[in-house]
Amino acid sequence: LSAIEGGHFFDITYQVLSWVMVGEFTLGLPLNLSVLYIFIFRYKFWKNKAIFLFNIVVADFLLVGCLPFKIHHYQHNLRRSEDTVLCKIMLFMLFLNRGASIAFLITMSLDRYFNVVHLGRRNFVKVFKKSPQISVIIWILLLPLTIPTMVTTFECCNSHGRVKETYLHDVTDTFREIVFFSQIIIPYIILVYCTVRIVNRLRKKTVGEKTKLRRAVCLVTSVVVVFSFCFLPCTIARAALLFVRLKNWQDAENIAVQWYDALMVLSYSDCLLDPLIYCFSNSGFKDVYISTFYRLFCLDKILKLQTINIMNVS
Structure with missing residues (x-):
């Protein structure tokens, strides 16, 4: 009876999550299309030193493009596609989207940090953001961190601690988890540090200089809010899932998996929140x-x- 009730609860959970993603897709597609239109045809990002912002738009489109597939699977009460190739492509795209969004958001925040806290010194980030080649290099550097999701020796979504078939399998899972946690925790620490330093700088400045500083505070604060709302909850849930999986607590794992998937769906809302960052920055x-x-x-x-x-x- 408990197994039947558990399966029924599982179905309800993923049905609800599918409709949450429908809302994210319905709002995210026109919003990101409008932003893309402005950047290309009205604002001309290549002339206004907004190349990093444009790359965040591209990363958001990768996410929005994945949502219909996730919606289809969840509405059929599946955590992932039964097609192995499609499943790995989806994971690759989602990891690439997350890595790109974080990389470019961090770069923008560091640019504001150097402009405010170290004003007058050479700002290497400002030099980078003027060059489209740097954006291409960032995308290329993200690929090695995303490749582990394409290896055929692990089960989609999360296999660490479940089966240790080969040494390569174990190394691949460990590397993927290190990448997952480090790309959230390290940038978050950097963001908090930049925010604290900029706020302290704002308090010491005179009235005539505060307008620019307030805008910088709004930017780094908005990025911290997006991180805290979208990425930290699913990171904590993944850590909990790994813990109960390594302990072989099957009942707890069934609950942890659903919480992790629910908070991952919450993280997809960054495609709706990123336009706020465009406005602040x-x-x-x-x-x-x-x-x-x-x-x-x-x-x-x-x-x-x-x-x-x-x-x-x-």
């Missing part, structure tokens, strides 16, 4: 976006206010 992009998509709304609002004023005068 680049006021020019925000102005172009608003003037493009809210022009009719603003004109209508202005006309209504003018009508009200005319009526009040008369």
Whole structure:
């Protein structure tokens, strides 16, 4: 009876998660399409030193493109695709998306940190962000960290601690877990450090210099919020899953797996939160976006206010 109840709860969990992803996809696709349109056709990112921001948009599109497949599997009460090739491609894309998003967000935060805390010194990040070649190199460097998801000797999603068939299998699983945790924990420590230093710098500055500093604080704070909301919960859940799996606590593992998958679905909402970072980090992009998509709304609002004023005068 408990097994039947557990299976029923499993089905309900993944049905709910599939509809959460439907909402993320429904909101994320038009939002990211509009952002992409602005960056290419209106803002011209290559002229406005927004190459890193554009790469975050590309990374978000990788994630949005994976969601329909995840939705299909979850609605059929499957954690992953039964097609091994498709499963590994999905994992590869998701790992690549996460690594790229984190890499470019960290680079942007470091750029603001050096501009504020070490103003006047040579800012190597500023030199990097002007060069498209650097972005290509970052993507290439991410590939070796993502390749372990393509090795055929591990079970999709998580196999560490379950079966140790070969030495290569064990090394591959260990390396993948190290990459997973280090790409969250190390950047998070860097972000917190940058945020604290920028905030302290803001307190010491005079009134006339605070506008630029406040914008820098908004940027690094927004990145920390995105990390805390999207990436930290699933990282903690994965650590818990590994712990109960190594202890061979099967009942606890069944629950931990569902919590981990649920928090991974929560992490997909970074494709909705990243546009907030675009606004905080680049006021020019925000102005172009608003003037493009809210022009009719603003004109209508202005006309209504003018009508009200005319009526009040008369």
